[in-house]
Amino acid sequence: MDPRSHDLLLGITETTRPNVLELSRRLGLARNTVQANIDRLQNGGVLAGYEPVVDLAAMGYSVLAFTTLEIAQGQERPVIAGLAEIAEVLETHKITGPGDLLCRIVARTNEHLHDVLERVLVLPGIVRTTSVLALTSPILQMHPSAIAAAELP
Amino acid sequence: MDPRSHDLLLGITETTRPNVLELSRRLGLARNTVQANIDRLQNGGVLAGYEPVVDLAAMGYSVLAFTTLEIAQGQERPVIAGLAEIAEVLETHKITGPGDLLCRIVARTNEHLHDVLERVLVLPGIVRTTSVLALTSPILQMHPSAIAAAELP
DNA sequence: TCGATCACTGCGCAGTTTGAGCACTCAGAG
DNA sequence: CTCTGAGTGCTCAAACTGCGCAGTGATCGA
Numbered sequence: 001m002d003p004r005s006h007d008l009l010l011g012i013t014e015t016t017r018p019n020v021l022e023l024s025r026r027l028g029l030a031r032n033t034v035q036a037n038i039d040r041l042q043n044g045g046v047l048a049g050y051e052p053v054v055d056l057a058a059m060g061y062s063v064l065a066f067t068t069l070e071i072a073q074g075q076e077r078p079v080i081a082g083l084a085e086i087a088e089v090l091e092t093h094k095i096t097g098p099g100d101l102l103c104r105i106v107a108r109t110n111e112h113l114h115d116v117l118e119r120v121l122v123l124p125g126i127v128r129t130t131s132v133l134a135l136t137s138p139i140l141q142m143h144p145s146a147i148a149a150a151e152l153p
Numbered sequence: 154m155d156p157r158s159h160d161l162l163l164g165i166t167e168t169t170r171p172n173v174l175e176l177s178r179r180l181g182l183a184r185n186t187v188q189a190n191i192d193r194l195q196n197g198g199v200l201a202g203y204e205p206v207v208d209l210a211a212m213g214y215s216v217l218a219f220t221t222l223e224i225a226q227g228q229e230r231p232v233i234a235g236l237a238e239i240a241e242v243l244e245t246h247k248i249t250g251p252g253d254l255l256c257r258i259v260a261r262t263n264e265h266l267h268d269v270l271e272r273v274l275v276l277p278g279i280v281r282t283t284s285v286l287a288l289t290s291p292i293l294q295m296h297p298s299a300i301a302a303a304e305l306p
Numbered sequence: 307t308c309g310a311t312c313a314c315t316g317c318g319c320a321g322t323t324t325g326a327g328c329a330c331t332c333a334g335a336g
Numbered sequence: 337c338t339c340t341g342a343g344t345g346c347t348c349a350a351a352c353t354g355c356g357c358a359g360t361g362a363t364c365g366a
Contacts, residue, residue, distance in 0.1 A: 141243050
């Protein structure tokens, strides 16, 4: 991942907008209507922006892991701050149950993942980590589709 | 989630493009250069498209769960097909370790989640499910940032 | 039943962006 | 020393945006 591409992907996030005219043609609605609907979604906070869809595998990150962290009492905040510094940690969720944090981590190789996990482990307050590797990801979607809407009372 | 908004979000995925001219100004590069770089990323498969960023909470889906499924021998394919029919199941990963599948599931409420899990449980071949709820998600990013690039040899 | 409101439509116009092409420079590789 | 690739600067018609304004039909409360 060269820095140029990185800047590009970052910049894309900020300059990407839907083509309202084409959208209106596809949906069979007036441009004004589509624009108003988009505005409504944005104002409601549902539509928070636009992002490039990045194929991590094509980017060289072919390893995906879900790692559960157990944290010592009251150490969550600094641990999260530490995790935020590790680029390969894409998501962190505070969770219920035996673990405390669930992280989504990408790496180029298994060795690289090992390296990342070591950087995680040295964070003060981490008691234990458990990782599972994702082998394939047969389902990937952004949001619940119309099926869900149809089920509503 | 009304059907109109759904169509809109779906259509946005297909009609959204970055503003290359503005991007070039921000990056201090020529428009041609930026366009060529974007083409390169697309052709390389790294940049797979553009998507709206949807705030699931604002959309009414305030519950996020990670559910691990244990599947009976050789039943994975039909189970995955069944999961694909459930709109609330946003991601499914085949994983290593004790579980077989890890799912990311959203729901409007805990009751709704309960309902979704019941729909999951009735799929033939599911032996056991274990769910953890995500309370907060302090880190959320799309891809490893420049930090990772700087670390490369 | 009347008037208000709302979602949607259609039109228009100035300004911006796109897509495509061409010519040029510059640095590195063979 | 030449070739090649990356980047630049320019041009043009066509497309799209942002914005405003006027009109229609349906719904709803008084």
